[in-house]
Amino acid sequence: xxxxxxxxxxxxxxxxxxxxxxxxxxxxxxxxxxxxxxxxxxxxxxxxxxxxxxxxxxxxxxxxxxxxxxxxxxxxxxxxxxxxxxxxxxxxxxxxxxxxxxxxxxxxxxxxxxxxxxxxxxxxxxxxxxxxxxxxxxxxxxxxxxxxxxxxxxxxxxxxxxxxxxxxxxxxxxxxxxxxxxxxxxxxxxxxxxxxxxxxxxxxxxxxxxxxxxxxxxxxxxxxxxxxxxxxxxxxxxxxxxxxxxxxxxxxxxxxxxxxxxxxxxxxxxxxxxxxxxxxxxxxxxxxxxxxxxxxxxxxxxxxxxxxxxxxxxxxxxxxxxxxxxxxxxxxxxxxxxxxxxxxxxxxxxxxxxxxxxxxxxxxxxxxxxxxxxxxxxxxxxxxxxxxxxxxxxxxxxxxxxxxxxxxxxxxxxxxxxxx
Numbered sequence: 001x002x003x004x005x006x007x008x009x010x011x012x013x014x015x016x017x018x019x020x021x022x023x024x025x026x027x028x029x030x031x032x033x034x035x036x037x038x039x040x041x042x043x044x045x046x047x048x049x050x051x052x053x054x055x056x057x058x059x060x061x062x063x064x065x066x067x068x069x070x071x072x073x074x075x076x077x078x079x080x081x082x083x084x085x086x087x088x089x090x091x092x093x094x095x096x097x098x099x100x101x102x103x104x105x106x107x108x109x110x111x112x113x114x115x116x117x118x119x120x121x122x123x124x125x126x127x128x129x130x131x132x133x134x135x136x137x138x139x140x141x142x143x144x145x146x147x148x149x150x151x152x153x154x155x156x157x158x159x160x161x162x163x164x165x166x167x168x169x170x171x172x173x174x175x176x177x178x179x180x181x182x183x184x185x186x187x188x189x190x191x192x193x194x195x196x197x198x199x200x201x202x203x204x205x206x207x208x209x210x211x212x213x214x215x216x217x218x219x220x221x222x223x224x225x226x227x228x229x230x231x232x233x234x235x236x237x238x239x240x241x242x243x244x245x246x247x248x249x250x251x252x253x254x255x256x257x258x259x260x261x262x263x264x265x266x267x268x269x270x271x272x273x274x275x276x277x278x279x280x281x282x283x284x285x286x287x288x289x290x291x292x293x294x295x296x297x298x299x300x301x302x303x304x305x306x307x308x309x310x311x312x313x314x315x316x317x318x319x320x321x322x323x324x325x326x327x328x329x330x331x332x333x334x335x336x337x338x339x340x341x342x343x344x345x346x347x348x349x350x351x352x353x354x355x356x357x358x359x360x361x362x363x364x365x366x367x368x369x370x371x372x373x374x375x376x377x378x379x380x381x382x383x384x385x386x387x388x389x390x391x392x393x394x395x396x397x398x399x400x401x402x403x404x405x406x407x408x409x410x411x412x413x414x415x416x417x418x419x420x
Contacts, residue, residue: 034085120153131158138186269338279410367396
């Protein structure tokens with residue numbers, strides 16, 4: 001039984017990079033031609049010139065909040081806000097969406113007709129599922145796309161699926177006892193509930209020896225707890241907008257990127273990429289002509305890991321989900337955004353990294369901008385304090401630190417206030 005889903009997982013990294021970059025101009029042109037919203041965002045961009053990561057990095061980042069606001073504004077004309085290139089009669093030119101889903105917001109996402117449209121098969125295969133297995137799927141089958149995403153991937157692997165959906169614990173346990181599935185696909189927390197409940201009731205669900213989990217954090221403690229009970233579980237990282245982004249392998253050293261994803265890590269609130277290893281926001285460009293989101297900011301934090309995966313897969317690895325990038329805070333009645341911190345830093349080239357720390361108690365807020373800088377340039381602290389006032393309309397103190405002093409956790413705004 002081969003370890004790899006296909007030959008793409010082991011190809012030379014230079015060949016992969018060449019193929020991804022070669023596809024970029026076509027994808028940008030597709031976005032401009034098929035999506036009115038992306039055409040506006042990329043107005044004036046010559047798609048033929050987007051032939052490198054550096055050229056891609058000069059394009060704006062589309063963040064989920066912006067997508068949501070445009071969808072809301074244009075809901076009567078196009079529930080996708082002009083981002084989708086497919087739809088139905090009267091929407092997006094009437095071109096061929098198979099399903100439409102609703103995620104919290106609400107945000108509406110289209111599904112096209114391609115086989116394994118969300119590209120989940122690679123993650124499911126890496127978790128040990130093989131053709132002929134029965135997979136018990138406990139992701140939601142209504143409103144959100146999770147159930148359909150996972151089921152289409154399992155079918156591409158060759159699995160039979162049971163549409164368990166969410167909730168109905170007793171019924172799902174009975175189905176597991178009756179059908180004896182080979183594995184589970186769903187959230188790790190619900191799998192734990194099922195295993196505990198089965199033990200309490202003396203039910204035999206030991207046919208399940210593997211799991212592919214996602215949708216929430218999967219701490220090592222829960223991974224080990226499941227292993228002690230005979231289930232090897234692996235996690236995937238996917239979104240309703242982009243499909244599969246990365247997945248865990250038997251090496252259990254980070255998550256390997258999907259083959260159709262061009263990933264960047266950017267400083268929260270900016271379009272600027274960060275060095276490998278530094279935590280920042282996950283930004284993806286997925287080679288999907290139906291929903292052509294260029295530089296889509298997921299709002300999730302992660303970082304690139306060095307070197308190849310010990311499993312033999314040659315694609316880039318990331319650390320996995322490390323938190324949320326949207327760190328907007330309200331200070332003395334006014335919102336402060338990561339983009340404002342970025343603007344302050346841009347005004348002062350000596351500053352290498354910065355973090356705005358909000359402290360104090362409710363109704364007695366204090367802001368301190370902690371910045372990394374080589375040496376102590378004369379007058380920099382006063383100049384930074386002035387920029388804080390100009391950009392945020394609030395007063396703040398400044399603390400100069402040596403390079404490398406700030407934690408590598410992706411935080412641009414740290415809310416350290418006490419609310420008790």
